Amino acid sequence: MYTKICKKTWIITIKGLSLMFNFKTTLLLSVIALTACGGGGGGGGDDSAPPVTTSPGETDSGSGGENNGGTTPTLPTSPAASYATGGTISGYTYTTPDGSEYTMRQPGLVVTGVFTQMLTRTDGTQVSATSWCCGTMSYTTYGTWTHFEKGTHDVFYTGDATLAANVPTQGTATYTGSGMRESTRSDATFNVDFAAKTINGSIAAGDDYGSAVAMQGKISNGGFSGDAQSGGENGTFIGHFNGPAAEELGGIAQFSDSTKNTSFGATKK
Numbered sequence: 001m002y003t004k005i006c007k008k009t010w011i012i013t014i015k016g017l018s019l020m021f022n023f024k025t026t027l028l029l030s031v032i033a034l035t036a037c038g039g040g041g042g043g044g045g046d047d048s049a050p051p052v053t054t055s056p057g058e059t060d061s062g063s064g065g066e067n068n069g070g071t072t073p074t075l076p077t078s079p080a081a082s083y084a085t086g087g088t089i090s091g092y093t094y095t096t097p098d099g100s101e102y103t104m105r106q107p108g109l110v111v112t113g114v115f116t117q118m119l120t121r122t123d124g125t126q127v128s129a130t131s132w133c134c135g136t137m138s139y140t141t142y143g144t145w146t147h148f149e150k151g152t153h154d155v156f157y158t159g160d161a162t163l164a165a166n167v168p169t170q171g172t173a174t175y176t177g178s179g180m181r182e183s184t185r186s187d188a189t190f191n192v193d194f195a196a197k198t199i200n201g202s203i204a205a206g207d208d209y210g211s212a213v214a215m216q217g218k219i220s221n222g223g224f225s226g227d228a229q230s231g232g233e234n235g236t237f238i239g240h241f242n243g244p245a246a247e248e249l250g251g252i253a254q255f256s257d258s259t260k261n262t263s264f265g266a267t268k269k
Helices: none
Strands: 002-014 017-020 088-090 093-095 101-103 109-121 126-133 140-147 152-159 172-181 184-193 198-203 213-220 223-230 233-242 248-254 262-268
Touching: 088 152, 126 172, 140 172, 140 248, 140 262, 152 233, 152 248, 152 262, 172 248, 184 262, 198 262, 223 248
Parallel strands: none
Antiparallel strands: 002 017, 002 109, 088 093, 093 101, 109 126, 126 140, 140 152, 172 184, 172 262, 184 198, 198 213, 213 223, 223 233, 233 248, 248 262
16 A cells, blocks of 8 residues: 655745745744645555665766666657656646656646655655646646656656747747756756757756756757767757747756656746
């Protein structure tokens, strides 16, 4: 039997009322309890002898990957408006590889920050966790799914895609946001040259996030794709512009070592 646990650091806006939750704050002026776990299915299992679990090693030093001999992940032939390396994504609903379903945006409820739902065994052993971000973005959601027992880390993105005809064809722009591994975010920047149809991105390294990510790609069909590097390993990245006129972007970078996989989202400055 599994137990679902919610972890959240967020700001919630409900019908114009903003409530800020910061569990690192030492002075607590008031406490408001909200039940926000919803959707998702559990799964059966024998909890009498739970397996020993180890979280994926996501905090590598960046000096090299253990799976450099693996195959660089291939990209779809055309950038998709929504994409997941594991499970399925439809609109703002993500279904994990084990069949749990999460609707990440609800009418009247805005979650700012990372929202995490964790599946554990009754003895507290972590099985998997699904995290997504960010309510501050109007058109984009991105997230991760980690299976601790299998040591795999899948990523996904979705949004209100920009029509290819509405992506600018002249000028340059800078997009800023964040990349995410498990529930940890790190600053991300993307430089876009619409005339040259190029995009270059970077996600900063961090003690909890792990090795930095660099990306170089081409714009086509409302989205973009290209090469990525992280921790000495080569990979690929893919994403899409979102909003009526490419106000935001979202995507993922993936590697043969799935613990380096990252999702990202950014807003035009």
